[in-house]
Amino acid sequence: MSQTSKSKPTTLPKRPSVFNWRTFWGLLFLASFVWSLHSAGVFEADLINEGGWNLVWRFLVAAVHPDFSPEFLQLTLDATLKTLAYAICGTFFSVLIGLVAGILSSEIWWESVLKTQKTKLITQSPWLVVRGVLAIPRAIHELIWGLFFVNIFGLDPLVAVLAIAIPFGAITAKVFSEILDETPRQPLMALLNSGVPPLNAFIYSLIPQAFLNLLSYAFYRFECSIRSAAVLGIIGAGGLGYQIFLSLQSLRYEQMWTFLIALILLTGATDFWSAMLRRRLGAPSRLDLNVLNLSRRKKPLYQNDPVVKVSFLGTVVLVIFSFWYVQADYSKLYSPRTFQLLAGVFQDALPPDFSQLSQLFELSAKTLAMSILAMAGAGLGGILLSFPAANNFLLSGGIGDLRGNVVLFFTRFLLLVARAVPEPIWALIFLFVLFPGILPGAIALSLHNLGILGRLMAEVVENLEQRPITSLKALGATDSQVFLYGILPRTLPRFVAYILYRWEVCIRSTVIVGLVGAGGLGRLLAEQLSSFDYKGLLTTLIVFLVLTFSVDLISASVRRSLR
Structure with a gap:
């Protein structure tokens, strides 16, 4: 007696849900970015100090004739x-x-x-x-x-x-x-x-x-x-x-x-x-x-x-x-x-003084907002500049050697200047034309980290395996298609990992721009150290450590979800 074999219906692979950890972190970033802009006073009227433009002009003119x-x-x-x-x-x-x-x-x-x-x-x-x-x-x-x-x-x-x-x-x-x-x-x-x-x-x-x-x-x-x-x-x-x-x-x-x-x-x-x-x-x-x-x-x-x-x-x-x-x-x-x-x-610092926790929480929020704005700007700028800063990108993309070398040199020099100038100096320069607050500190941190991220990301592009790119070109793909399908998908996860790593570093660096008037916990730490207020200093350090560890945990969680 013959048996008829029934073919099983083919099942298509299940499409991944739109609601996953990556979507959650993306929406959380957008919400935190808007909140950070509001905390920095970007939506308010008074941001620019018009009287500082003269100092900025003198500063730029002096670059032509240094001593x-x-x-x-x-x-x-x-x-x-x-x-x-x-x-x-x-x-x-x-x-x-x-x-x-x-x-x-x-x-x-x-x-x-x-x-x-x-x-x-x-x-x-x-x-x-x-x-x-x-x-x-x-x-x-x-x-x-x-x-x-x-x-x-x-x-x-x-x-x-x-x-x-x-x-x-x-x-x-x-x-x-x-x-x-x-x-x-x-x-x-x-x-x-x-x-x-x-x-x-x-x-x-x-x-x-x-x-x-x-x-x-x-x-x-x-x-x-x-x-x-x-x-x-x-x-x-x-x-x-x-x-x-x-x-x-x-x-x-x-x-x-x-x-x-x-x-x-x-x-x-x-x-x-x-x-x-x-x-x-x-x-x-x-x-x-x-x-x-x-x-x-x-x-x-x-x-x-x-x-x-x-x-x-x-x-x-x-x-x-x-x-x-x-x-x-x-x-x-x-x-x-x-x-x-x-x-x-240690005798003067113990026990810590927790009488001003409300002020510390407010300053912690400003510090967090400063770091988010800084890394958003540094991350976007680093991604955009990393490709022209890579020595194998423009030259292999069809641009002439002379033009490609000029762009490469200019981009690398720009990144070098951005990371060579310390964050407090950048902050002091922007305080010429911006009122004191977290916005000049965020811009200063963004510029400095832009120089670091751009160079690290450029090395990711330089060290890419070339065989997939060569295969796409052999199949007739255009330069834009090679970039969208052969380069960007392989570099973007590493770029995000670098941004998250620098965010952990940036939350620590908010201290140094706070010293020159950028606000946040850094300004309070400097005042407490200079006045020998060790009880208040210990309390502020505890709050700052909690904030830093929280950022580390969030960064590690996001990196795990992107693997």
Whole structure:
């Protein structure tokens, strides 16, 4: 008896629902952006200070004839060397702290140490505790650390070095731990199963595999240290930031432009050297938020490359020179007077004063609004400028070499200037024509982060796999179709991840623009530090830490939903 086979009806794949986490985050962003505009007073009438346009014109005209007198150039060179030395010393300690703390805060380290204990709670608890402890110094901006250490050590170069080393060390530890956790573990497990101690197994297996990733981020952290060293000059640490701030306050714009040119050249030279060396080593990205997506290196580590050798020797010489040039008094770290001052600060700060929570919540809302506006502007501008700033985009898109090179150079120079000028200086410039509030602070943060995001995003475009683009062109796709279907969909998720990462950094940076009149919690923190109101300072720091951790959690949740 024959059986007739009944064909099953084909079922089409179910269309994903419009109401998902991505839609939710998108609508929440639109609502928060409109609220931030309202908080900044954009919908009100009085925003522009008409009397400030004359100062803006004088500032722009002074760019044509900066002060290049020999005496002033000598002062500029000294300030430049001081900024560079602060950055090198701070980076040295932050990488050292980051490597040790990064291992201790990595999950794989504690799994290796406690390999006999299979309980998940036992293996997870230690690294979560270490990461929780590191989150506190990471959330406090280096300028606040600097203001705090000024009260302890006075105007000693040690202040600038510690103010960079402590928060950047905690940030580096977080990134290093994530790199180690996402590095392939098979060689490590083989050594551990052979009876090799965990530290030796790390040194001979995991760290060599992750070395280029760790080195790439160390380069990026050094570039950040240059900018932070300039910012710390505002509190009296010296260097280019201090000289720029003094020149701007005294309206000596010709001198200010000389210092700005020096800062731009220093930042540009650091970027160029970092990019060249990373290409030689086969580590093209400054920062990659998804370590597993860092492709297998096409180039080995060039041990015999003369550029690598000269760079290594030059780094050693610069580190030795920087510590000699800074002349920080490290004996103050363990002097009895320091411990007495610290004990006095803790006694004065405890218990915290929660009597003004309503004001703190209001300032927190303004701080959050400032960061949202800043990152919306920086993110949009960074996306638009990242493509012409990529060295493989315009030239491969059919535009002539000369025209493409001109656009490439101009865009990169624009991004360099935007990120080289410290946020407080941008804020002071915009305060010429804008009334004090969060709007000039948001614009200043937006411009500075635009320069950083645009360069990071350009590297994403430069490191794209070219085979899908070549295939589309071979099929007859136009340049616009190649961009819409072959480039944008592959870069946009990474762009959003970078924007969210910078948002976490930006919420900390609202402190430094608050110092110059941009409002928010930063202004209150500066006032409390200068008046030695440690109870109020501790309360404000607690609120600021809660705000920072909330932004971190939201950012991490959004990044997970976009994967």
